[in-house]
Structures are given as C-alpha cells and as structure tokens.
Amino acid sequence: MAKRVKKRKEIKRKLLHKYRLVILNESTFEEKISFKLNRLNVFVTGSIFIIVLIALTILLIAFTPLREYIPGYSSTRLKRQATELTYKTDSLMTVLNYTNRYLDNIRMVLRGDIENTQTNRDSLFERYKLDPNTVDLTPIKEDLELREQVELEDKYNLFERNIDGSWAVLFPPLTGEVSQGYDMDEKHYAVDITALKDSPVKAVADGTVIFAEWTSDTGNVIIIEHSDNLISAYKHCGSLTKSQGDFVNAGEVIASVGNTGELTTGPHLHFELWKDGKPINPQDYIDFN
Template sequence: MAKKQKKRKEIKQKLLHKYRLVILNESTFEEKISFKLSRMNVFVTGSLFIIGLIGFTILLIAFTPLREYIPGYSSTKLKRQATELTYKTDSLVVALNYTNRYLDNIRKVLKGDIENNEINRDSLFEQYTIDPSTIDLNPIKEDSILRAQVALEDKYNLFERNINSTGRVLFTPLSGIISQGFDTESKHYAVDVVAPKDSPIKAVANGTVIFAEWTAETGYVIILEHTDGLLSVYKHNGSLNKGQGDIVRAGEVVASVGNTGELSTGPHLHFELWSNGSAINPLDFIDFK
C-alpha cells in the first residue's frame, strides 16, 4: 500500500514538476522569451488546442462550401438538381403514359379495334327500369300545351336534328345514301355514306386535326379531336384539305369524297364517332339525309 502511494506521489511530482522553456538569440545567446511549464500544463494546453482545432474544422466543413471538396460528399447544388430531375422524371413518366394511352386510342380508331370485354352500359341501368304499366302515362292538359309550344319552336330550329341528350350540336359531314350502318356484331363501327366523287366533307364540330395521312386499307384518313373526348374519323377520302395540327370549325371542309384504300368499293365516306375510346353510332347524333 505504501509503495502504491509512493508511486502515485512520484507521478504527481513528475506531472507538476516545473520546467523552463527558454528562447535564445543564437548569435549572442541573449534570452528572448522564457516559459515556465510542467507536464500537466503541456498536456492540458495540447488537449484544448486539439479539441479547438477539431471543432473549428467541423464548423468550417459544415457551414462553408469547402465541404464540397471532400471526396464522396455531394454538394447542395447537386442535391437540388437531383431533386428537380426526379420531379421532372415523374412528370415525364405520367405524360408518357398519358400519351401512350392516347396513341393507343388513335390506333384503335384507325383499326376499328374494340376489346371484347367492353362493358354494356345499358345493362348497368336495367335494375332501375320502371314498368310502364304501373304508371299513368296519359298527358295532362298543361303538358299537352307545353309540348305544342316546344314543337312549334323546334320547327324553326336548324340544329334540332343534331342535338343529342347532352346538348352537343354536330354538323352533318355529308348528305347522301347510307349503304351500311353501324353494326357492332360485324365490327363495322361506322356509317358508310354514298355520295358523288369529290363532294365536300365537312367537320362535324370545332376541333383539331390530330391525324391526316394515307393508309393502305382506308386510303386518305383524317381524324379530328373535339371537346369532351370526342373524335370524328373520315376514311376513304379522295383528298385532304387539312393537315395535322390545323384548327377547324364546324362545317368547314376537311376532305372530299373518294374511293381510296383497299377496303373501298366505290366513292363513299366511312364516318366514325368515338367518345372516350368507345365507338358510338353516328346515326344517334347526325341525320345524313
């Protein structure tokens, strides 16, 4: 026990033993500066200096652009650019998916392709069908008067025949004889209107030309995009008056009747209407007489 205490005392004396650090002029040996030091003072001062140097280095790296020069450390600018590129990439993916769906709809329109698992919309409302025998359908006096007034007003309405249940007004593209009507069983999603060659074909509504090219099967084809997801398609034309990207107005001439394409058997217009990717019967909206 006494040896341990003696050893501790010796160590303490060594740590606290005073030393004199003198700086002399080498030529004259004149004393310039002198310091009284001990091992303890040197250890504490050195430790504090190292700690301060480490703290200063950390602050310098954390709050100055010098950190960007450290290998493997990404800069704030690069992080910001990477984030912006990620957002742009996500937006491009969404836009690409939308474009692919849009082009797929155009492909279906050109080929007349409809999936077999298409939902029959009329069947969705069968459960709400009301039996007419349970309702008194005899019109009242006020109803008869109102019907007479509406009929008189519609008699002078030029667009009455082209107004559907949603209020859409469609212009007659071509007047003529219908040689073949809309038939889903034979996959003829159009009406064929026979008319003299070079007769003008008009746009059914305001829209934009999204396709105006030649195809082997259907000859000169022009497709117009209208509002609310409506597309009008004109095939077997003799010539096209509009190009892709052109803006057209309802009733404006977009093509002429022809007999082009392998599937054509004479001068006529093969006319289709598509709503949100589904073919609809043009005769429900347009009178071709």
C-alpha cells in the first residue's frame, strides 16, 4: 500500500515538475523568449490542439465543396448535374443530327443532287389508297358543320392540300413560257420559265427564307422552307428582295428575273420544288401560263 502511494506521488511529481523552455540567440546567447511549463500542461495543451484541429477539419470537409473530392463520396447535387448534362448532351446530339440532315437537304437543292434518281410518286400514293366500299362515307352532323367551317376559313387560302398530303395548289412564282421542263433522266430537277428581265418573282407559299446568297453557277439564289418539309428554290435571279431568316407570304415578291450565274443563257427563272429531300415536278402543282 505504501509503495502504491509512493508511486502515485512520484508520477504526480513528474507531471507537475516545472520546466523552462528558453529560446536563445545563437551568437550572443541572449535570452529571447522563455516559457514555464510542466508535462501535464504540455499533454493537456497538445490534446486540446489535436481535438480542435480534428474538429476544424471535419467542419471544413462537411460544409465546403472539398467533400466532393473525397474518393467514394456520393453527392446528390453532382448526380443531378450529371443527369441534366446527360439529357442536354442527348438533346444536342439530336439537334446536331437534325441540323446535319437539314444542311444536307440544302446542299442537294443547291447542287441539284439526289440519292435515288428514280422517284415513283405513284407508289407513295398507293400506300394510302383505300377501298371506298369498306368505308362508311356518310357524314354526321358534326362532320358537316366542321366541313362548312373549314371551307369558310380556306376560301381564299392559296396554299391548299389534298387529304392524302399531296400539294394541290401553289402560287405561281412567275407567269411565262416554260423553256425547259422537269426531266429526271437529264437530272434537270426544275422548270425554266422565260420572262422579261426584272419581272417580279413571287413566293409559292408561306414560308421562311433559309438561303439568300450568290453562287457562281446559279447566280442569285433564294430558297424558302414551307410547311410539311416542302422547299422551293429560285435561281438565276437578277436581284433578291428578301434575306435569310425573313418570313414571306404566298404571292409576296422575293426577287426579280435575271441572267446571273455561269449556267444561264438568258433571262429566266430556274424554279425547283423539293418534298422530303427529293425533287418533284413543279408542273404537277403549278400552272405557269
């Protein structure tokens, strides 16, 4: 028992024994700073410092973006951002693919190129051909009222369509003599209409101008995009009155007849119609006389 008490006193004496920490000038041995301390003070101070340092580190990681750099850390915000970026990337890829196809169509119109030189329009209509004997064509009261309303609204509409989606009436861009017609074999996907120089050229339907520039082969060219993937092109124009991005109405003057470009022998309008990326014969839909 006496030994145990003596041992405790010895430990207490060592812990409370005072020491002096002195910082001296090495050259002059002048005392600059001195501290009085004991082992217990050093132990308590060191423990408090370590605890505070650990607490600050935890707070720094828990409430700052530094936690996101910890391997394996799962952040709801980062997951949400990654999901949004994935959707945006997918949307951008879709828009990019659509834009590329759109530009390819414009290039085909400008160059007069198509992938398949044979286009059988009758086969397209055959797919939607119905047997009248299998359909009850008796209109109901609501159908009759709807037809009367539509007929009234479209009475003066120049941009009409048939039920099967084919184009019925388009506004003639120019009245004149057709000097060269549409010819698939000769790869002449247009009609050439002769007229006096500076005669007004009009839009065949409502649409947006998607190209209005000069080209070396076809001179002043203006291309208009209409609804239902219909594109009209007007080439060898003398001047253009519309710019890219302008909206035009059916029958609105967009250019004048000219003789511009290398591939021309006189004042005329080279007019093309493209549907779903393929050329169609304008004379099937427009009366140029």
